[in-house]
Amino acid sequence: MTLLAFVILLTAVTVGYVINLRAARAIRDGGTRMHSLESFHGGYAALMTLVPTFFLIIIWMLFQGTVIELIVKSGISDQLEGLGTGETQLVMAEIRSIAGGRIFGTPEQWKLDAAERLVALRGLSGWLLVAVTAALATTMLYVSRRTVSSEFRARQGVERIVHVLMAGCATVAIFVTIGIVASLLFETFRFFQMVPFWDFLLGTNWEPQIPIREDQVAAEGAFGMLPVFLGTLVIAFVAMVIATPIGLLSAIYLHEFASNRIRGVVKPVLEVLAGVPTVVYGFFAILVIAPAIRSFGTDLGLPIASNTALAAGSVMGIMLIPFISSFADDALGAVPRSLRDGSLAVGATQAETMLKVLFPAAIPGIVGGILLAISRAIGETMIVVMAAGLIAKMTINPLDSVTTVTVQIVTLLIGDTAFDSPKTLAAFALGMVLFLMTLCINILALRIVRKYREIYD
């Protein structure tokens, strides 16, 4: 049905374009001077039809499922009375699968009726959509056909519509941000109705495996985010300890000492390192790095956990090397040449120029880059999901196994999720923490970088 609606839309758009184009040509051939080119008259009709009808179809598709379910639910409100949200969801899922033709066992009659109603409503909605689409498209065709005249400013009309469309595209970015904040806020708010805010923020115990059913044996459930947060910091710290010196030193070398040939080799290598997907790094961590660290640890007699923070952290460090190096390279490149030349002219060596003149001058840009790298390390998901642990511990020992915010988000939400258990909602609360943390770091970093640029410009 939706396909049919789109076909109608496409036909209407083409028809509108051709009709208006011909009408405009007829006027021109009659000897009247047109204000706008004929193609603009055609384009005006096409856009006038396309834009409202297209958005109608999209909005219809977005909301028809929800509306239909609401109607079906209100039809069986007697039977649903007294059920929790989880049970209601189960009943609705069963009705949906009956409607899809998959019947398990012998469902009650009211469920069968509801499923029948669901099927009927879906069919009705499809036909209604086609009818409404056709009606709207015809109306818009009529309206735009009426406009064709020698005086009509079709070009301005087209450009106005295009202008509004482009402005709409630009605001999508804002809507995405609003969507992120709204969804996180909404679910986090529901989470804090179940778990007290201070317990979450300052609790030192994280055991989200709460019972889903009444009779299930599981932990009581504790949602203190401190150990998770601490684990994130431990891994990010390990990553930065590896990435910062290597990234900075390689940037210094590339910027000051390397010949063009070496630059031509090393730059692509760093770009390849930056382009490797994180899931590949995660597999690399469990395949190579973690066993290597473990056997090294047993040789030294150190107790190293099987998914030590060291493995995840060091692989994350490798991932961040190109990031820091390219930022530092840019920052060094932005230092005015006169500073470097002046330093060399009074007899400083290249190393002294670099360490005492260029590097200090580039510090703000470098710090900005390092901050962005930290924000990346905190938000990085796949490496830690694959190589870090699941159990939250209050420890800062990198040899131990720790968990991170992102690991907890993914493990809490993988598989089937119910939207009313604190376990699921906790993931959104953690997501909120993550979003706010990275946002603050990013804003700080961008501000530092921008401020520093203004000094030399």
Place this chain on the structure above:
Amino acid sequence: MTDQTNNTGFDWASPSFQSHMKKRRRSQIQLKLLGLGAIAIAFMMLMLLITSLVSTGYHAFTQTHLKVEVFLDPEHLDPAKPARGNYRQILTDTMKTQFPDVPDDRAELRKLTSILSNGAQFTIRDRVMENPDLIGETVQFNVPVADTYDQLNKGLIDPDTPEEYRRLKNDEIANFELLKDRGAITEPLNTALLTNADSRFPELAGLKGALVGSFYALLTCFLLSFPLGIGAAIYLEEFAPRNRVSDLIEININNLAAVPSVVFGLLALAVFLGWFGMPRSAPFVGGMTLALMTLPTIIIATRAALKAVPPSIREAALAVGASKQQVVFGHVLPLAMPGILTGTIIGLAQALGETAPLLLIGMNAFITSAPSTPFDSATALPTQIFIWADSPERGFVSRTSAAILVLLTFLIMMNAIAIFLRQKFERKW
């Protein structure tokens, strides 16, 4: 005067100054070496990454097969209903004829049939269903062997380790060696890796479902983010008034580019699945999520490309009477297109490797068939890698590496196209 400065001048040859100079030169060399060392470490890590992937992954590009004569016994097969035949029994009989010496004992027979992959019965069934006339005849089949025997054939199981630590016992190895001596064991290219969908058995698992899923997701991502991104970039670069609102949009886009990918997954889970009731695990929803993440990349790249078009082009077009939009769509945009396409391809390559948001919308489900539409449940390449990396069977280790090599090949191809476009079409003004 000039004579005096020479006389009171610094003693450049004094031992203290010489040692001072030596120290300065040494620190110069030290810094250089440190830099070289840092680069060497990065280089080594890349080499280690690639060699470890290739050395474990190349095993998965071949698959051990067993050539057997199968008697399609009419006793177990009904020509009217070939789908319901007892193919397990047929296989057992086949293996019994291969090893006449093995006693007719259930455990022993099970050991023999376990040489074959679990999918062997389906291979035979499919052939019989295609051509029911074969029933009653002896047909030669080339079926994959089970994962442990595949490992044995590739030398990944060491027969010298003590028997109790080995996954194959002595008699099982002997049986297999016997087949090998008869020349029944072959090791052809593993086409199943690309033509099969996922399976619980490593020897049958392939990437088809993931490839199709990734394709649909990327297509959706492109169809959404490309027009939206270009529209937004043109507006911001060419038309937007410099005011609070456009500043806000700009800051917003920069921040979105740095939001962790898992947060986009949370957004998709709450909004697309939760509020709008879209299907779980669908590549279409995955593509929408990826589009939100790719949008900032495309906007930033497009703005840079538009900025690179010199103002003289705009002024010339305006001077001959074009409207502002005619200038942009008729002249600036076509000239900026190579840069825009390069940025878009790089953005899509990033989206192809993105995993975390897809996990949250359920694209890590176990699905044994390739999706036929973008709304069916499917996995994507990176999530398939994640699933296989998590699987306990040994055979999945090499398959994970092989899948990663496939993914990296696609990424390299996309980046090569982007570089080609940049070098071929980009103009320097």
